[in-house]
Amino acid sequence: MTRKKVLMLTQNFYPAIGSAGNRMKNIFQLLLRHDIDIEVLTIEPSYPNKNMYKDRMFWDDEEVNQLSNRITRIPIKSRKFTNRLVSRLFFYLEIMYRFLIELWKRRKDNIDYIYVSTPPIFIVLSAFFGTKLIKNKLILEVRDLWPDSLTGVRAFDNKMIIGFFRFLEKKMYAKADTIVINSIGFKSHIESKLKKTKPIVYLPNGPREKEITISEDIRDGFRVVYAGNLGMAQDIDRLKELASLLDKNEIHFDVLGYGMKKNEFQDFIQNENLTYVNLHEPTTRAKSLNLIRNSHVSIAFLNDEEVFSTVLPGKVLDYMTCQTPIVAGVKGVAANIIHQHQTGYAIETTELAPIVEKVLELRENPELLSTMKKNCLKVIQDEFLWEHNIEKIVDIIK
Template identity: 60%
Template sequence: MTKKVLIMTQNFYPVIGSAGNRMKNIFQLLNDKGIETHVLTTEPAYPNKNLYKDDMFWDDPHLNKSSDKIIRVPIKNKKFSNRIFSRLFLYIEIMFRFLHRLWKLKNEKYDYIYVTTPPIFIVFAALLGNLVVKSKIILEVRDLWPDSLIGVKTFDHPIIIKFFRMLERKMYRMANYIVINSKGFEQHIKASLDVNKHSLIYLPNGPRIHEIVKEKSNREEFRVVYTGNLGLAQDIEHLKHVASLLQEHNIRFDVLGYGMKAEEFIHYIEQNQLTNVYMHKPTTRKKSLELIEQCDVAIALLNDNEVFDTVLPGKVIDYMTCRTPIIAGIKGTAAQVIEDNKTGFVFDQDNVRGMVDKVLSLKANPNERKQLADNCTKTVSKYFLWESNIEKIVEIIYE
C-alpha cells in the first residue's frame, strides 16, 4: 500500500535559501521513491513577496505542474521584519492558517506529517492539527529554538524564554522521529528527551548529483565569494572588514547577499568606495552555484555565540559542491567539518586579517587550491548527497 506524507513548512520552492531548497529536495525525492508526498506551505515571501513576481525564480517546470500536491496558504505580511513582535504575529498567523487547512485535509489519511522548525509555531499547528488528522509526526529541527533567539540578541526576556523552553521540550517529546541537519544538535535534543523512546536521524543539507562541479572553468581573475543571508546570525561587521582588506589587495569580492543586514552592507560598500566588491541581487539556486563555481575561495562567517557552535550552514556545503575552498570565521560543528575533511581553513571570528592573509596565500598557490577543491568534491559525494541520504527517511516511513 502506498505511503502518504504531508510536509509542513514555511519555506518551499521557489523560496531562496537552504531551507526552501531542502524542502524541495525532500518533496521531490520522496515522490520519486513512490511515497505520495504533499506540501502545505505559504506563498513565497522570503525575503519579500515581490521578489517572486519574477518568473526567473519559478525555474522548475515539473514543480510548476505539481499544483495538485502543493498547497500554498496566503499570508498578509509583505516582507520579513527584524522586529520580534512583527515576526511573532506573522508566525501566529501562519499557525492558524495551517490549522484551518489541516482541518480541511482531515480525510486525506496521511501516514506521516513531516514538519520543520523554525518557526516553532508551525510545529504546534501540526501537533494540534494531528488531533484531527491522526498521523505520525516526523519533526525536523533546522535550528535550536529558542537558543537562536538568544544568539541573535533579539529576544531574551527570562520568563518568556523559560516558557519557550517548556514548549521546546514538549515539541521534542510529542514527535515520533526527530530529524536534524547538524550533528551539533544531537546532545542538546537528547538532554530534553527520554532517548529510548525517540529516534534521531541525521539528514544534512547537500547537493543533488547533477549539481556537483567536477572541474572548474578556466579564468584569469582571482575571485573571492560570499553567498547567503546577511542577517542577525551572520557576522556583518567582520564581513565589512573582509571586504575592506580585499579591496586593499585589489582582489575581487563577489557578494550574493540578502536579508535584514543587506542594506547596511551595501551602504558600507558605497560609503567606503569599495570598487572591487560586486553586489549581486538574490537569484535562483542554479545561478548562485554558478557564481560560486566561478570563484576561487569562499568566505563563511557566524556570530561568536555559543548557540552557533552547533550549526552547519548550508553555504558551507554549497561551497564544497562547487569545488571552492572555504575560509571561515566559525566554530564548532561547521569548523570540524571543514578541518576534518581538509576543505578549507578555520579562524577565530576576530582574526579577519588572518583570514585575508590565507586568501592571499591560496591566491599564490594554485596547487593547494586544487587539492582543497578535490577534497571538497570527495566530501560532498561521500557524506552530503541527497540521493543517498534520503534513504534514511524512506526507511522510517516504510518501517
C-alpha cells in the same frame, strides 16, 4: 503494500531562496520518486519580499511547477507594527491559524505521517493539533536549535517568554515519533531534553547529483565569494572590514547576499569606493552556484556565540559542492568538517587578519588550492548527496 501518505508542513518551500526552501523541495521531490504520496502545506513565498517572486526567473524547476496540485500555498497578510518582533509574532500566529484550518479540512484524508519542519515553532503547534485530528505519526525536522538561536543573535532576551519557548521546545521533542536533524551537532542537545529515547536521524543538507559539475579554470583574476544572509547572525561589521581588506589587496570579492543589512552593506561599498567588491541581487540557486563555481575561495563566518558551534551552515556545503575551498571564521561542527576533510581553513577567531592571510596564502599556492578543490568534491560525493541520504527517511516511512 499500501502507498504511504505524507503531509509536509513548512514555512519555507520552493521557490523561496535559502537553504531551508531548497531542502524541503528536495525532500518532496525525492520522496515522490520513492513512491511516497506526499503533499505540501506551505505559505506563499515572501522572503526577503513577496514582489521578488513575481519574476518567473525564480520558478525555474519545471518538475515542481508541474506538481502544483500537490502543493497548497497559503497567503499570509503583511501586518506592519512599529515593533518588528510584534510583526513577526503576528505573522507566525497567522501561519499557525491558517495551517490549523487546512488540517481540519484534511482530517479524513488518511494521512500516515505529518512531516513538519522547524523553526518556526508555531508550525509545529499546528502539527500537534493535526496528529490529534488525524491520528497519524509525526516526523519533526529540526533545522535550528530554537529558541537558542534567537538568543544567540541577540534578537530577543525576555526571560519569561524565552522560558516559555524552552518549555514548548521540550514538548515538541517529546511528542515527535521521529526527529530529523540537519546538523549532527544538534543530537546531544535534543537527547538532553528527552525523557525517553527515540529515533534521531541525521539528514544533512547537500546538493543533488545534477548540481555536481567539475570546475573549470577561472581566468578573470583571483576571486573570493561570500553567499548568504546579511542579517544579525552574520556580523555585518566583520563583512565590511573583510571587504575593505580584500579590496586593498586587489582581490575581487563577490557578495551574494540578502537580508535586512543588505542596503547598509551596499551603501558601505559605494561610500568607501571599493572597486573590487560587488554586491549581487538575490537570484536562483542555479545562478548562485555558478557564481560560487567562478570563485577561487569562499568565505563563511557566524556570530561568535556558542549556539552556532552546533550549526552546519548550508552555504558551507554549497561552497564544497562548487569545489570552492573555504576560509571560515567558524567553530564546532562546521570547523570539524573543514579540518577533517582538508577543504579549506577554519579559524576560530573573530579577527579578520588571519582570514585574509589564508586567502593570500591560497592565492600564491595554486597546487594547494587544487588539492582542496578535489577534497571538496570527494566529501560531497561521499557524504552529502541527497539521492543517497534520502533513503534514511524512506526507511522510516515505508
